Amino acid sequence: MTARLQRTLKRAVRLQDMSVISSDDLIRVDADGYQEIRRSATRARNEGQPAFVCDHCGFAVYAPREPKTRLPFWRHHKGAPRSCPWWTGEPGSTDDVSASQFQGAQESPLHLRVKHLVAELLAADPRTEPGSVVVDEYVMCGESRRRPDVRAIYDGKPIAIEIQLATTQIPIIVAREDFYQREERHLIWLTWNFVPVERAHLLTAFEDIFYSHNKNLFSLDDEVVSESRERGAFLVRAFWEHGSGWNSKITTLADLEWPSSGLPYAVAPPPPWHREFRARWLAATTAQGTPWPARKELFSELAKKLDDDSIDASTLEESDIAALLNAILSFVEGNPVGSAQRNLTEVINTFLASERRFRFARIMRKVIAVTGVPEILDKPSVVAKFSRATEDAQSGPDSHAGRVALLLFPELFEKRQLTR
Ligand SMILES: [Zn+2]
Numbered sequence: 001m002t003a004r005l006q007r008t009l010k011r012a013v014r015l016q017d018m019s020v021i022s023s024d025d026l027i028r029v030d031a032d033g034y035q036e037i038r039r040s041a042t043r044a045r046n047e048g049q050p051a052f053v054c055d056h057c058g059f060a061v062y063a064p065r066e067p068k069t070r071l072p073f074w075r076h077h078k079g080a081p082r083s084c085p086w087w088t089g090e091p092g093s094t095d096d097v098s099a100s101q102f103q104g105a106q107e108s109p110l111h112l113r114v115k116h117l118v119a120e121l122l123a124a125d126p127r128t129e130p131g132s133v134v135v136d137e138y139v140m141c142g143e144s145r146r147r148p149d150v151r152a153i154y155d156g157k158p159i160a161i162e163i164q165l166a167t168t169q170i171p172i173i174v175a176r177e178d179f180y181q182r183e184e185r186h187l188i189w190l191t192w193n194f195v196p197v198e199r200a201h202l203l204t205a206f207e208d209i210f211y212s213h214n215k216n217l218f219s220l221d222d223e224v225v226s227e228s229r230e231r232g233a234f235l236v237r238a239f240w241e242h243g244s245g246w247n248s249k250i251t252t253l254a255d256l257e258w259p260s261s262g263l264p265y266a267v268a269p270p271p272p273w274h275r276e277f278r279a280r281w282l283a284a285t286t287a288q289g290t291p292w293p294a295r296k297e298l299f300s301e302l303a304k305k306l307d308d309d310s311i312d313a314s315t316l317e318e319s320d321i322a323a324l325l326n327a328i329l330s331f332v333e334g335n336p337v338g339s340a341q342r343n344l345t346e347v348i349n350t351f352l353a354s355e356r357r358f359r360f361a362r363i364m365r366k367v368i369a370v371t372g373v374p375e376i377l378d379k380p381s382v383v384a385k386f387s388r389a390t391e392d393a394q395s396g397p398d399s400h401a402g403r404v405a406l407l408l409f410p411e412l413f414e415k416r417q418l419t420r
Helices: 023-028 031-046 099-104 109-123 170-182 204-212 222-231 273-284 292-306 313-318 321-333 344-351 355-370 374-378 380-389 400-408 410-417
Strands: 011-014 019-022 052-054 139-141 144-146 150-154 157-163 186-192 216-220 235-241 246-252
Touching: 019 023, 031 052, 031 170, 031 204, 109 150, 109 157, 109 186, 109 216, 109 222, 144 170, 170 186, 170 204, 186 204, 204 216, 216 222, 222 235, 222 246, 273 292, 273 321, 273 400, 292 313, 292 321, 292 400, 313 321, 313 400, 321 344, 321 355, 321 400, 344 355, 344 374, 344 380, 355 374, 355 380, 355 400, 355 410, 374 380, 400 410
Parallel strands: 157 186, 186 216
Antiparallel strands: 011 019, 011 052, 139 144, 150 157, 216 235, 235 246
16 A cells, blocks of 8 residues: 655756745645645646656655644655655555546435436526536537536536545546536535535545635535525525635525636635735826825835835835836736837837936836737847846846835746745
């Protein structure tokens, strides 16, 4: 069976950007960050292309949770060289639960019961297209096929419902989500009688589908079933936990949010502070710039978030942060922000026309490279501007400008976001 975990895999490398993530970094990552690593490692593995590798032997690794402590750790995938000094033993079947094993397996009587209950309730719902409810039949998409527990056309949308009773593994969860996405069918993970527990104690299988549904979880229970029958509508109980304990409500599927990509949800998590701040900054900004009273107020809030007594609104003002923010936002938004320029090439050329902003050139080069318009960097006028500007000393990640950029645009500087 599974060898005991004897050694620690100390460092992994994320191939996408070659950043090194130590086992300590991994433990410090917050729940959202961990889930991102977990999913990207799984998705890459499903596609036969590793995302994270051992820093020693270069073999693919993944990041399961240690069952007792629930702390994530790096582990080699099956087949890693035993000669690696960080060899962690051969993983057991948790790693490579094959789809065939699942499709061929006998399901539990509860799974069977819930599946038919869902089919019955869906069929009785007038929003369901008559005759469209199908249990356990294959859906084909290109070369691959899946057999959803229940599928139907509901409210004009093709849907698939998969019952999750604490058993489905992340490789299968991710593979199904990708399959139905390609097939343009909306997937709903549904569990039975979910009992809210502290997030730290949430079963990993539930945590995975919780993230799938934009941090919502859907469940059926006796009460929901009888109310469904009374109302003649398919109902689910939606749970969400956005940092302040669990909430729940009974809802129809039609009342959910159905994003064009990704799975439906009942209640969206509040946007993170940096997104909200950016929205307020944008709202206060016109082609003439960001006017002072509003700018001062926003700067005071930003300064507080930087958590550094030596920084206040006037420090940020003196560092020309308003111009930097508007320049970055122009590229993030895809159109000039806080300036009367006609296009992004003019934005960057005007921005770098001022000597006091030369030190922001490195930050701006990164921004332009990752916001989808890197060809702007090849324009002769822009090349000349950057070439002159980068002769000066550049603001690094610890400068005021660098810290503001990382705080407000973590997605543009992903490597640092991981261990924030
Ligand atoms: Zn290794």
